[in-house]
Amino acid sequence: MIVKLDKITKYYQNxxxxxxxxxxxxxxxxxxxxxxxxxxxxxxxxxSTLLNVISxxxxxxxxxxxxxxxxxxxxxxxxxxxxRNQNLGFVFQSHHLLPQLNLIENVLLPFIPVxxxxxxxxxxxxxxxxxxxxxxxxxxxxxxxxxxxxxxQRTAVVRALIHQPNLILADExxxxxxxxxxxxxxxxxxxxxxxxxxxxxxVTHSMDLAKKMKKIYQLEDGRLKQLTIENE
Ligand SMILES: Nc1ncnc2c1ncn2[C@@H]1O[C@H](COP(=O)(O)OP(=O)(O)O)[C@@H](O)[C@H]1O
Ligand SMILES: [Mg+2]
Numbered sequence: 001m002i003v004k005l006d007k008i009t010k011y012y013q014n015x016x017x018x019x020x021x022x023x024x025x026x027x028x029x030x031x032x033x034x035x036x037x038x039x040x041x042x043x044x045x046x047x048s049t050l051l052n053v054i055s056x057x058x059x060x061x062x063x064x065x066x067x068x069x070x071x072x073x074x075x076x077x078x079x080x081x082x083x084r085n086q087n088l089g090f091v092f093q094s095h096h097l098l099p100q101l102n103l104i105e106n107v108l109l110p111f112i113p114v115x116x117x118x119x120x121x122x123x124x125x126x127x128x129x130x131x132x133x134x135x136x137x138x139x140x141x142x143x144x145x146x147x148x149x150x151x152x153q154r155t156a157v158v159r160a161l162i163h164q165p166n167l168i169l170a171d172e173x174x175x176x177x178x179x180x181x182x183x184x185x186x187x188x189x190x191x192x193x194x195x196x197x198x199x200x201x202x203v204t205h206s207m208d209l210a211k212k213m214k215k216i217y218q219l220e221d222g223r224l225k226q227l228t229i230e231n232e
Pocket of ligand 2: 171
């Protein structure tokens with residue numbers, strides 16, 4: 001087990017009244033090491049909120065979050081930031097690459113402040129290997145503006161992997177891609193999960209993407225329900 005969410009409740013208080021809007025309602029979830037799960041549900045159902053709670057970018061009102069046997073509620077802000085750097089990789093709907101940097105520079109951006117030459121070299125080697133893995137080894141000196149949306153998103157996946165995370169959290173990663181690029185990106189995420197042993201949580205509207213994951217959960221009324229999908 002890598003992540004255990006135990007009876008998580010998250011609500012927003014409407015300003016000026018006592019009304020609570022419950023987003024996550026006594027929600028529990030376990031993510032096993034190496035697992036891939038999809039979270040589906042209508043817009044506004046709390047999928048991004050749930051991802052933010054899993055990544056400890058957002059707090060919850062009650063419940064516990066355990067990551068690799070460590071209780072995250074016991075960590076301070078700095079320790080949480082370290083924890084995120086060491087364990088998590090993020091992929092969003094937009095790639096958030098910097099337009100003035102080329103692909104390899106974008107991927108290596110987190111290593112700019114690193115002084116240790118050996119660490120820098122290792123990161124460089126890893127970046128090249130990963131860019132090759134996603135089929136972009138010939139384009140590493142191109143800038144995002146010269147690349148397709150799918151290629152930029154693949155680069156964003158490489159950037160998420162550069163710190164060798166245990167878990168990738170992806171929020172609508174194919175949301176701005178055309179069908180073919182979305183299919184490619186979905187397969188890439190599965191490949192990374194299977195070949196590199198990185199656990200994967202994907203929030204998505206797309207059933208095509210969700211079906212590529214080992215488990216699918218629907219978020220509804222603040223709770224998760226596992227769906228069983230028959231393969232066509
Ligand atoms: N900071 C906030 N204050 C109040 N309500 C919020 C805040 N952030 C999100 N919400 C509400 O929580 C609900 C769930 O949002 P979100 O997790 O983004 O849903 P999803 O990702 O499934 O579309 C939405 O109704 C949203 O308006
Ligand atoms: Mg969302």
